[in-house]
Amino acid sequence: MDESQKNPPPYAIRSVDHALRLAAMLQLEGALTVSEAAQRLGVARSTAHRLLAMLVYRDFAVKDDQHVYRAGPVLELAAHSPSQTSRLRSAALPHLRHLVERVGESANLAVRTGDTTRFIASVESHRALRVSSREGMVFPAHRTTAGLLLLADLPDDELDELYAPDHYEGRPEERPDPRALRTDLARVRRNGFALNDGRSERGVVALGVGVREPDGTVAAGLSVSMPSVRYERHRLPELVNTLRAAARSVEASL
Template identity: 35%
Template sequence: MFHTCRVGTSVAARMFAVLGAFSAQTPLLTLSEISRRTELPLTTTHRIVGDLTATGALERGVDGRYRIGLWLWEVASLAPRSVGLRESALPFLEDLYEATRHHVQLAVLDGPEVVFLERISGRNAVHVFTRVGGRLPAHATGVGLVLLAHADRDLQEQVIAGPLKGFTEHTITDGAVLRRVLAAVRRDGHAISDRQIELISMSVAAPVFGPDDAVVAALSVVVPHGEHDPMALVPTVRAAARGVSRALGAPVTLPRSVRRVSWQGD
């Protein structure tokens, strides 16, 4: 979703609004389209787009349309939650992909949404909406359910209170149901999200722990619905998650009974 700008907002806010006009669905925009999406005057848009292009934050194609520049990717790669995490996780994600030959994903929680840091995909794998850098509501994804189950209690209650966006008839849209699912995820150590985003797929996810034994990420495998027993995938997914946790320095050898979760609300 793109962001509009109010009159009198700061230059930085206007720049962010311009950058926010781009999306996976609209990666290329003309100056007029950016102006319309941000509700900024065309002259102001022209000036800001010029500055962003000069720094490499935007790039201008031969057809006159603009796209996000590589400089932003360089800056984004410095985000502390992505640098060491992606590097530590990648060997285990590759192993999980080799074992399943289906989409493998790594995600972190950002408010009520998950942000995907990495994805390994096979040519013949089931269709998914996710992409590196993309977002989805936490309640509707396997990685999101894992992360939400171990999130701060205030955030959990905020999400449970809704509204909960529905994608299919199988999406969790009832707060009471979500509360029970999150309790089960904390109890079982994994999440299964079946046909919540698309009717053709399901995912199995497990938590990744950091050095302080708190959940810092989640990984999952996405497979076609009806072609796999999700419980048969759980040990493999959990083993990959434990491997990442160990690489991050998590005390994964502790007995389950003394592992710390964010809160006890079950």
């Protein structure tokens, strides 16, 4: 087993998962009411209320006089470019939902911070067998679809600096092989999309394209994720075209 992959724990604790997802929503989306939290998680209002109360107790959330919950001190300290994240997320969410309806698979938007990628928006497929929400999760950039797209946009000198050996002192096993990474990134630039078959999680295939700022730089990676048993190679051109259309729609909304 590759320890650098992220796989769901064999005995997931649903209440913990709900609390963590709520924390990510508060940090990435902003204010939430109890009803909104319950609807997003698919739980009863009483359950959502208890979860939010615990987040308040641990300073992950605060509640105002109108009983609206917002990110608390802990999440505010850990926030990454909240204005940029909020702008990207707001522009992308409607198009992510439309993308899920079009392809029937989960859709994600992720940004890069150093050598990691963070999922800032995620919409799950409605299918029983699906890739679950990645919202708020952080992965090594070279192991994700979005990360490959964002790394491929970097000049060679920035890429060399990012993966310099001294940045991985004490953890050399986490540093990707530079030659293999350059080969991967050259393929992404040549194809104009990234395909990830089990790099970040076993049994999951993800396909993505870049979302560009007006100056042409790649601001985020837009992707769809599916169980590998459902991936059909002959659909690749169709999926890439659908993703590119979705990315252009997000760019127009920015």
